C-alpha cells in the first residue's frame with residue numbers, strides 16, 4: 483500500500499485541480515434550483531492513478547437493504563469507509579474542502595454560522611451489472627453540499643421525484659467529474675434530493691466527500 487502511494491506520487495496532481503473557484507461558485511449557486519449538478523474536477527490520468535490507489539483499500543459488500551422499514555433502500559455495491567488518515571485521499575479532501583470553503587463564503591452561499599469541511603470519506607465500487615442503489619435521500623446529518631467524485635466506469639446517476647424512481651433525470655457524469663448535491667446549511671437549499679444509481683455496465687468507482695455535522699460535534703477528524 484505504502485509503495486503504491488509512493489509510486490503514485492500524485493499529491494501534487496491532486497492539489498492542482500482543473501476545477502476553478504468561479505466554476506465551483508456558479509455550480510453551487512445553481513443547487514438551490516436543480517438539486518444536483520456535475521462539474522469537471524480531475525484529469526483522466528489522475529483518475530487512473532486514483533483507481534489504482536483505491537483498489538488497494540479493503541472493500542466489503544454494502545448491506546443489501548438500508549434505510550427504514552417504511553422506506554427501504556436496496557443497495558448493490560462494495561464500499562470502504564475506513565480510509566486511513568494518512569491516505570492521499572484525505573489530502574485531496576482537504577484541498578478540495580478549502581476550494582469549497584472559498585467558493586461558499588465568497589458569495590454567501592452558506593447559511594450564517596455554518597461550518598464546512600469534508601470530514602467523511604467513502605469509496606464505493608459498483609461492479610458491471612450490479613443493481614446500484616434505489617431512490618433515497620442522503621442522511622440529514624450531511625450538511626451544506628455532498629460531493630461525489632467519479633473515478634471510473636459508467637451508470638446513470640439520477641435525481642427523481644419519488645421513492646419508486648418516478649421521473650428520474652440523469653445527471654451525466656463520467657470519470658473526473660464531481661457531482662454536487664445540495665444539503666441543509668446551503669443557502670436556499672430546499673429539500674434534500676431523492677436520487678438513485680442504475681445501469682452500471684463498467685465498474686464504477688466513486689469517492690463520496692461529505693461534511694458530517696455529528697462527527698464534527700464529536701471531535702472526530
Ligand SMILES: [Fe+2]
Nearest residue numbers: 618619620677
Ligand atoms: Fe446518496
